Amino acid sequence: MSGPNTSYDPVQVTPLDADHVEAMVAEALEAFAAAGTVAELKQARIAHTGERSPLALANREIGALPPQARKDAGMRIGQARGRVNQALAARDAEISAAELAQRLRDERVDVTLPTELAPVGAPHPVTALMDQMSDVFVAMGWEVAEGPELEAEWLNFDALNLPPDHPARSMQDTVFVDPPERNLVLRTHTSPVQVRSLLDRPLPVYVVCPGRVARADEYDATHLPVFHQIEGLAVDEGLTFGHLRGTLEHFARRMFGDETVIRWRPSYFPFTEPSAEVDLQCFVCRGTSVGDPEHPCRTCRSEGWIEWGGCGVVNPRVLEAAGVDSSRYSGFAFGMGVDRTLMFRNNAEDMRDMIQGDVRFSRSLVGGAR
Template identity: 45%
Template sequence: MSLKDDLANIRDQALSEIKNVSDVSTLNQKIRVSFLGKRGKITKVLRDIKNLDPKERPEVGKYSNIVRNKIQDAVAKKNQELKQALLNQKLKDEKIDVTLPGSPVPKGSPHVIQSIIDHICDIFLGMGYQVLSGPEVEEEKYNFERMNLPKYHPARDMQATFYITNDILMRTQTSPMQARVLEKYDFSKGPLKMISPGIVFRRDNDDPTHSHQFHQVEGLVIDKNIKMSDLKGTLEYLIHQLFGDKFDIRLRPSYFPFTEPSVEVDMTCFNCMGKGCNICKNTGWIEVLGAGMVHPNVLKMAGIDPKEYGGFAFGLGPDRFAMLRYGVKDIRDFYLDDVRFLSQFD
């Protein structure tokens, strides 16, 4: 049998195997290498070309190139067919019906307490107030002394404090922002009207209405000729905006070191609407915040003449407002990160 016959047999065998192969890996790693590789069948046949008559060598060499090209073309064509078939199968298996409705994507929402704070800020921004924030790690002089609470003042015992050093603490109230703003404020620019929302810290979490960490919103207005009636009108407007016009407020005498006179502010009981029930202890009222006229000592320590300027201050708890607004009985539920609980306020 001549070398041309051997080459023809190799061609036919290669074309047959190429025709029947079913995957790209076998085609390239086995068939192509087996027939066209450096140690493939065509190469082995051509090693014997040196034994031919010199006149026959060109013809056999030319024929070997034809066979090689034929096999290469068949491999390339089959390779393309297999890849296309694989793609078609993937398209069939993974096709998307664009007419189907999309899968719902879980949607988050602001925390209920943050929503209350944002609402309060919007209300006061509408009345021309600034919204300012202060440090949560505070100096004792701002947290207590500038708020008319000198060392050993008995009222300090009302606030179980987290001390970091003798002079640095986790603020127990947002009131220090009063002192910080007052000592730098330029009254030539007009009256001071500000609120300061933020987190405060106290070692107190023994019952469902208290937590070691909670929120406050401090309010402060300083100008000439500010009266208690201005304070009441402001707080009445706030309660109406948050809860509705059917809720009233009342002021009761109280004591805070940084205001004089001081008042506790009650609002109509949301459960009985003033008729009296076990929630409001049959009074028809629920305490919601503390307020009063700024104490002259607070103004003096900030370098402001209390004979010329006066004002009012108030402090409210968004956590408590959220409890009242939504009927939540345990303040700690707001901080447990239970999505089932929090999502009901969306």
């Protein structure tokens, strides 16, 4: 850069000429106005306010002017740069506001619309059915009782009048837990909960006991080594087999409809006497497939009846094992398979589907409802 020139004529220095400065300002304002995005405005800002911009280069020339000319030139350049910066700020605010408004329009979310934030599951049909079965008895004033799945051998067998040589206590049916001297088993039925209820509750006792049980069964379409039962126990003064029949008829009709027909067959269970098997008239063929080979029924295998569960009047030995005076109190008990009931109600063909954990299976059965 050259030193001061005492014979300097400002009019002859083009970058500092008023018209030229005005032209640089006009060019900058035009570039700002033409910018449509923040990115384009950034390029215009660098071109017209950066270190290599025309106004910045013109400002450097002021130092070479004689003292008497610097004031006017500096004022002219300063005012020009101020106008450019004000225009830049105004345009930046305008473009930023426009881009924000556009982004808000593009990303607008209607919060009134239903949305699925996470995959929706479904109650397992077995769990839902156990709750529904329990509700039938809760509506009659009964209580729901629960107990441990790892049970004492005495509660699982001895207290229920199952002697040590009973076949059900062999390894073929019962899963014993090591070491053997602890006398613990995976409960084979929920009947131990009935004994616990007699030991823990004051009489009279009306309890329903849903839960998971385990047996050394085959794993196939109609059997599972771990399945679910619901059992009931009523102990009071004056209870008879007639009370049991009325209770189970009401229960069956709540489960399978008001047109359900049930029958009773004599049977034997160590913990009840007398005992009976409860059968349901096939709700698919209504017994019409019996003796009709041309129209077989897959549900009942053309037998007309489907076995549902067992029941009976509580054996006095079971009452006495729990410390109940059998000369004063009597009772009845029953037990049904929850998984099998679910198959009957929903025409499910394979019990193994119930333990696969596929939510589509649960949704297809609508929580266990028909």
